Every structure is written in C-alpha cells, then in structure tokens.
Amino acid sequence: MSGFDNNPFVSTVDVNPFQDASVTQATSGLNEHLGEYNPFSAAEMGNNSDTTIPITASSSQPAVLQTSVEQTAHPSVAAAQANLIKQQEELERKAAELERKEQELQNRSTRGNTGAKENNWPPLPSFSPVRPCFYQDFEEEIPEEYRRICKRMYYLWMFHSATLFLNVLACLAYFTADSQYGVDFGLSILWFILFTPVSFICWYRPVYKAFRSDSSFSFFFFFFVFFFQVAVYIIQTVGIPKWGNSGWITSISMINTNLAVAVVMMVVAGFFTVNTVLATILLKMVHSKYRRTGASFTKAQQEFSQGVLTNRTFQSAAASAASSAAQGALSRN
Incomplete structure (x- = not known):
C-alpha cells in the first residue's frame, strides 16, 4: 500500500531552474543596470534633447512625395482641360447655328402678313424685273431619308437642260454642214425652249412635292409624266433624222x-444616252421609295378630290356655271 501513497506529481528532487548559475549571473547584472538608469532624470533628458527630431523636419519628406504626385497628374489635367x-x-458652334436658324425663322415669319414663304427659285438677281x-x-x-434622291432628280433636270442646249449647238453645226x-436646227431650239420649263413643272416639281408632303397624287402624276420622258430620251438618243435631235443615227x-461635225453630234448623242440611263435608274429608285411611303391609288383619288373641291378657282367656276344654268332655266320658263 505504500506504493499507492506516493504522489506521482511530486518530484522527488526539488530542482529550481532559476537557480542555475548562468541565469543568476545574467539577472543580477541586469538588475544593477536597471537600478542605475532613470529615463526621467535631468542628465538623461539633457543627453537626448539634442537628438530630438523636430516636427518640421519630419514633415519635410511628404512634401517631396506631393511634388512627385503633382508631376505625374499634370498630363491628365492638361488633357482634361x-x-x-x-x-x-x-457648344458655342451649336449655339451659333441655333441662333442662325432662329433668325431665319424670324425673318420668314416677318415676310408678309400671311406668313407665306417667299419664292427663291430660279435664283434671279434683285434688280431683275422677273421674280x-x-x-x-x-x-x-x-425629309432626310428622301433628300438625296430628290437632289438627284434636280441634278438630272439640270443635266437634261444642259443636254438640250448642247443639242442646239450640235444641230447648228449640222445645219452649217x-x-x-x-x-433639225429649228426643232432643236423649240425643244430647248419648250422642254426645259415643261420638264421642271411636269416631273421635277411633282416629285419634289411628293417627297415634301408624302402626296400619293404627286407620285402618280410624276410616274405618268416621267415614263413618257424616258421614252423621249430614248428617241433623242436614237436620233431620227428631221426630228431635231443629235442622236446616234444622225451623227x-x-x-x-464632215468628221468634226460628226464628233460634236456624237458627244451630244452620248449625253442623251446618259440621260436615258440616269432617268431609268432614278425612276426605279423613286418607285422603291414610293412603295415604302404607303401611298396608294385610293389615296391619290382622295387627295385629288379634296384638292379639286377645296380649290377656289374650281369653286368659283362651278358657282358661275351653276348660276348661269339657273338663269338659263328661268329664262326659258
């Protein structure tokens, strides 16, 4: 039973690890030095006062860093400026453009009491008696989507007029030969005087009005007239003798x-050929635009009937005809 009375956690040898000779020597020397040193003594304060770093000196380093940051940020600031x-x-350019448009609108609004737009074509000088x-x-x-094709039709009319003028010169050379x-020379003058304004009124202005107001009636009128214009271009390109056209046959x-006259006439025949090709292409382009607008023959009939019924000339003519018919019936009675 004596074996069970022994405590296994009690060491049989009482050993103090801090009693080691080396540890005792080290701790005794440290205590001596610690006892001698007082950090708050006047002598120690005097010794450390001359090594204290002033706050201005310690804050000088961030100034160098700020300078480097400003140097790196300078290009970005310049780009932003x-x-x-x-x-x-x-913005100034857009403001000037808006101001110009506003001024134009104000000028147009002040033109006359009715506010009607002043005619500007043909562009004649101010001293001309013809307005x-x-x-x-x-x-x-x-509209922007129809503006390009409408301008091309205008350029075609101008090219058409120039071709008719050159046709007069070619027929003049033909007549001198x-x-x-x-x-042919006399008819060429007639075609130039007649077809230049008629083409403008009969097929260019209708297509201009059609694109301006999306008018079905103007579209149909243009197609009807311009189809015959293409046929006339073909006849002029062929150049039937005695018809006043400097076409391929006559040239x-x-x-x-006379070879020189023939060359001049061939040039004009080439112009007529270009007119024919351009007119055919533009006719197809206008037709494709027309199909996208949703125009129809029914709308054209409605626009025509409304335009006729609201026309003052037609109304006055109908009223005068009705009054004359009434007076004739009363006189018979």
Whole structure:
C-alpha cells in the first residue's frame, strides 16, 4: 500500500531552474543596470534633447512625395482641360447655328402678313424685273431619308437642260454642214425652249412635292409624266433624222460628210444616252421609295378630290356655271 501513497506529481528532487548559475549571473547584472538608469532624470533628458527630431523636419519628406504626385497628374489635367475647351467650342458652334436658324425663322415669319414663304427659285438677281416663281429648300422641306434622291432628280433636270442646249449647238453645226438640215436646227431650239420649263413643272416639281408632303397624287402624276420622258430620251438618243435631235443615227450619217461635225453630234448623242440611263435608274429608285411611303391609288383619288373641291378657282367656276344654268332655266320658263 505504500506504493499507492506516493504522489506521482511530486518530484522527488526539488530542482529550481532559476537557480542555475548562468541565469543568476545574467539577472543580477541586469538588475544593477536597471537600478542605475532613470529615463526621467535631468542628465538623461539633457543627453537626448539634442537628438530630438523636430516636427518640421519630419514633415519635410511628404512634401517631396506631393511634388512627385503633382508631376505625374499634370498630363491628365492638361488633357482634361483640352477636352473641356473642345466641348466648349462645340457648344458655342451649336449655339451659333441655333441662333442662325432662329433668325431665319424670324425673318420668314416677318415676310408678309400671311406668313407665306417667299419664292427663291430660279435664283434671279434683285434688280431683275422677273421674280422667282417657286420656293425650294431641300434642308427645310424634304425629309432626310428622301433628300438625296430628290437632289438627284434636280441634278438630272439640270443635266437634261444642259443636254438640250448642247443639242442646239450640235444641230447648228449640222445645219452649217448641210443647209437641208435647217429643220433639225429649228426643232432643236423649240425643244430647248419648250422642254426645259415643261420638264421642271411636269416631273421635277411633282416629285419634289411628293417627297415634301408624302402626296400619293404627286407620285402618280410624276410616274405618268416621267415614263413618257424616258421614252423621249430614248428617241433623242436614237436620233431620227428631221426630228431635231443629235442622236446616234444622225451623227453616224455625218462621218463621211464632215468628221468634226460628226464628233460634236456624237458627244451630244452620248449625253442623251446618259440621260436615258440616269432617268431609268432614278425612276426605279423613286418607285422603291414610293412603295415604302404607303401611298396608294385610293389615296391619290382622295387627295385629288379634296384638292379639286377645296380649290377656289374650281369653286368659283362651278358657282358661275351653276348660276348661269339657273338663269338659263328661268329664262326659258
């Protein structure tokens, strides 16, 4: 039983690890030095006062860092300023454009008491006794999606007029080469005087009005007239003799007689050919635009009937006809 009375947690040898000779020597020396050192003594304060770092010196280092940051941020600031200047110039340009448009609208509103737009075509000088007959402005009246095709039709009309003028010169040369072709020269003058304004009124203005107001009636009127214009272009390109056209037949017939006149007439025949090709292409393009607008023959009939019934000339003519018929019936009775 004596074995069970022993405590296993009690060491049989009483050993103090801090009683080691080396540990005792180290701790005794440390205590001596610690006892001698007083950090708050006047001597120690005097010794450390000359090594204290002033706050201004310690804060000098961040100033160098701030300078480097400013140097790296300078290009970005310059780019931002340039961008702001560019945006300011763009805004000033738009403001000037809006002011110009507003001034134009004010000028138009002050033209007359009725507010009707002043005609600006043909562009005649102010001293001319003849005044413009039509108003034309692609940017204001024609929608953007139809503006390009409408301008092309206008350029076609101008090219058509120039071709007719050159046809007069070619027929004049044709007449000087042989006096029996005076009929062609006379007819060429007639075609130039007649077809230049008629083409403007009969097929260019209708297509302009059609794109301006999406008018089905104007579209149908244009297609009807311009189809015959294409047929006339083909006849002029062929150049039937005695018809007043410097086409391919008449120009080729002059090769053996006068080569210079034949070359001039061939140039005009080429112009007529270009007119035919451009007219055919533009006719197809206008037709494709027409199909997208939703126009129809029924709408054209409605627009025609409404236009006729609301026309003052037609109303006055109908009223005068009705009154004359009534007076004739009363006189018979």
